[in-house]
Amino acid sequence: MPTKARIGADIGGTFTDLVLVTDDGRRFARKVASTPANPEAAVLEGVSALLAETGLGPDDITSVLHGTTVGSNAILQKRGGRIGLVTTKGFRDILEIGRLRTPGMFDLTWDKPTPLVPRHLRFEVTERIAADGGIVTPLDEEELQALAPRIAEAGLDTLALCFLNSYANPAHELRAVDMIQSALPGLPVSASVSILPEQREYERTSTTVVNAYVLPVMRDYLIALQQGLRQAGITAPLFISNSNGGLAPVHVAQEKPVMFISSGRAAGVAGAGHMGKLSGIPNLVAFDMGGTTASASLIKDGDLTRTTEYEFRDGISTPSRFIKAGGYLMRVPTVDVAEIGNGAGSIAHVDDGGLICVGPVSAGAVPGPACYGTGGDRPTLTDANLLLGYLPDRLAGGSMELSVDLAATAIETHVANPAGISVVEAALGMRAIANSNMARAIRAVTVERGQDPRDFVLFAFGGAGPNHACDLAKSVGITKVILPPQPGVFTASGMLEAAVEYFFIRSFSRLPGEIDPNELRATAASLRAEASRDLRAQGFDPGSISFSFELDMRFGGQDSEIQISFDPDARDLRIEELTARFLAVYEDTFGYVSSDGVEAVNVRLRAHWPLTEQAETRAISADGPEASPVSRRNVHFDSGTGPVLVPVYDRAAVNSLIEGPAIFESADTTFTIPPGATADPDPHGNLVVTLP
DSSP: OOOOEEEEEEEOSSEEEEEEEETTSOEEEEEEEOOTTSHHHHHHHHHHHHHHHHTOOGGGEEEEEEEOOHHHHHHHTTOSOOEEEEEETTOTTHHHHTTSOOSSTTOTTOOOOOOSSOGGGEEEEOOEEOTTSOEEEOOOHHHHHHHHHHHHHTTOSEEEEEOTTTTTOOHHHHHHHHHHHHHSTTSOEEEHHHHOOSSOHHHHHHHHHHHHHHHHHHHHHHHHHHHHHHHTTOOSOEEEEOTTSOEEEHHHHHHOGGGGTTTTHHHHHHHHHHHHHHHTOOOEEEEEEOSSOEEEEEEETTEEOEESOEEEOSSOBOOOSSOOSSSEEEOSOEEOEEEESOOTTEEEEEOTTSOEEEEEEEOTTTTOOGGGTSSOOSOBHHHHHHHHTSSOSEETTTTEEOOHHHHHHHHIIIIIHHHTSOHHHHHHHHHHHHHHHHHHHHHHHTGGGTOOGGGSEEEEESSSHHHHHHHHHHHHTOOEEEEOSSGGGHHHHHHTTOEEEEEEEEEEEEOTTOOOHHHHHHHHHHHHHHHHHHHHHTTOOGGGOEEEEEEEEEETTOSOOEEEEEOTTOTTOOHHHHHHHHHHHHHHHHSOOOSSOEEEEEEEEEEEEESSOOOOOOOOOOOSOOOOOSEEEEEEOOTTTOEEEEEEEEGGGOOSOEESSEEEEOSSOEEEEOTTOEEEEOTTSOEEEEOO
8 A cells, every 4th residue: 555644844933843754653854944034935845855755745645734933923023914903882992901910010111012903993883782692782884884995995904803792692793794894805804703702802802803913924824835735746635733732724724823823832742741641651841942932831640731811922921820911812722831032042142230141032043043154143052052062063964064163253252251251151151041041931830830840750842952951850850851752843743643623612601509500511512513513514524523521610700710621411410520620620720719609601612533543653672782872072061070071872773771971863953961860762762861
C-alpha cells in the first residue's frame, strides 16, 4: 500500500517548524527561517523540503495542520483591519469603560490599551433587549439603514456588531446583519451572537471587536497559504490549531479568528499532556521557549489547565483569575498559559542604572542575532549561549552557520564594556537574567495557582527550551526534567496528536437553589441538536463525534465561573454532586470556599473527534553499543569554575544512561545537562534528566 502522511507546521518568530509523520509512524522534521513579510513562504519552503527528503508526492499528503502567530502579531503590531462597531445606543464607550479595573492597583504608570476601534468609527443604533430576552425598544431599522452610507464612506475592512443582551434574544442582531450585508454586500460582519452568545457586554463586545480586527489579516494569510499549497499540488484539507489545543477546518479560522490568537502555542501543551500520559507522568509543567517568547502551562492529573478568557498583553502575558484589565480581552476557550517576552532572540542591553536587561524586544528572524551574520548587531541570548559553549557553530541541521566572533563583539560592545565586566561574565549574566525572567512564568502557573512546583516534572520543548530547562528546574525546586524526541519541533508534532473540535454555548442562568436537572438535560439536548445540525451542514457525521458538556458555576453574585463537566445522559444527574465538585475545584484553586449558594450561568458543549487514528508509538531499543561522544567542547557553567570540557553526543544514538556534564545535539535543538545530573532514555524516546 502506498505511504500516506500528514504534515504539522508551526510558525515562530525566528524559525518555522515542520513535522511530517507517515501512516506507519515514521517522523521527519525540518526547521526553516521564518519569513515575517510573507509567513506562508516559510511553510511552503518547509513542505517542499520534506516532500523531497521523503520522496513522497503531493497526493500522498492527507492533511496539513498549521499553527500560526499571524493573529497575535496583528494585535501586537497594531496591523489589523480598519474596523467599525455598531452597538446599542448609549453603549458606544464600553471599550474604554471595560471592567473599571487595572492590572496593578498601585501602578501609577499604567496606560489603558488603546481601543482597536477609534471612537469616531463606533456607531449607535436605537434598540433594546432586556436581560430576559424581552424587547424593550424595537430595532430602529430606518436609523440603521441611514448608517449604511456613513459606514461605506469610512472605508472599513470589517464591521463588529454587538447589541445589549443579544445573547438572550438574537433577533435584533440577526436582522441588523441582514440589513448591513444587503446594503454593503462586500463588508464582512462579525456579530456577537455568532462569536460569543453569552452575558457580559464588555467581554462580548471586546471579543467580537478582536475577531473583526484580525479577520482580514488572518483571512488573507490563510487564503495565500491555501493557494500556495494548491500550486504545490497539495489538495489535502488544511486544519488550523486553535487556542484550546485542538484543530478546526480552515474556514472556521477565517470566520472566527479570535479563537486562534494563541494558535500553535497550545498545541505544544496538548502534545506534552499526551506524552505525559504515555510515560505515566500525570503532573507536568510544560515549558516552551522559542526565539521570541517563553511560556509555561500546568498539566495536573493528566488534565490540561484551561480557561474561558484570555487577555492579550504586550511583552508579558500571565492569564489569571486575579489579574485583569491589562490587555485586549477575548472570552474564548484557551489553554491557560503564562507567557513572557524572553526567547533565544531576546536582545540584551545595559540600562541607565548600569543593570543588564534581557528582552522583551527580540531580534527575530530579521535581522536575527549577531552571530547569524545576517545584519543584526545587537547581543541576544543566542549569542550568549554560543559564546558560553551551549550551542554548536551550526543550527537548523547544519544549514545555518554561527559566528562566535560576531557574538563576542556584540556582547562586548553593548553589555560587557558598559557594565565594566568581561565578555564571559556578561554572557553568563545575560543567561542568568533570562533564566530568572522565565522562571516567573513557571511560578505563575504553579505558586500563583496554589501549586508546589516540586510536585511536578518539567517538560521542556521548543528550539531553546531544553537548553535552559535544567537551570530553570533547579531555580524552582524541580528535580526531574523530560526532554521529548525532536523538542525543537515539538509544537508542530503536538498538532499531529490533536483532535478536531467545535464549541457551542447556551445561556443557562439559574440562581442558587434553582438549578433543575431536568432543565439542564433539556438545555444540553437542545445544544447537542444545534451542534449536530451545524456539523452535518459542514459535511461531518455527528454519529462519529464525541460530545462533552460543562456547566459554568459560581457563587451567587460572583463575576467569574468555574467549568464543571457533566453527563446529561447519566441516569442519576444530581446537582448536589456537581456542586460538591465545584466546591472542591474552587478550594483547590483559591484555598477557601464561601458559604454562599452556587448558581449556574452557561452550558458549554465541545464536539470533538480525532483527525485520524494514531500510529502506535515505537519503543526505543536499548540494544547496540553504548553511545560515544562525537566531539567535545568547552562550556562555561559559572564564573567560578572556568570552562569545562564537555562530551558531545548525538541525541539519536543515546540508548543508555549518560552522566553529566554532557551535550546532546540533534537537527532541531541542542541542550546541555550540568555536572552531577544524569540523562536516561525512556521507551518513548524521551530523555529523562535527574538533577542533583
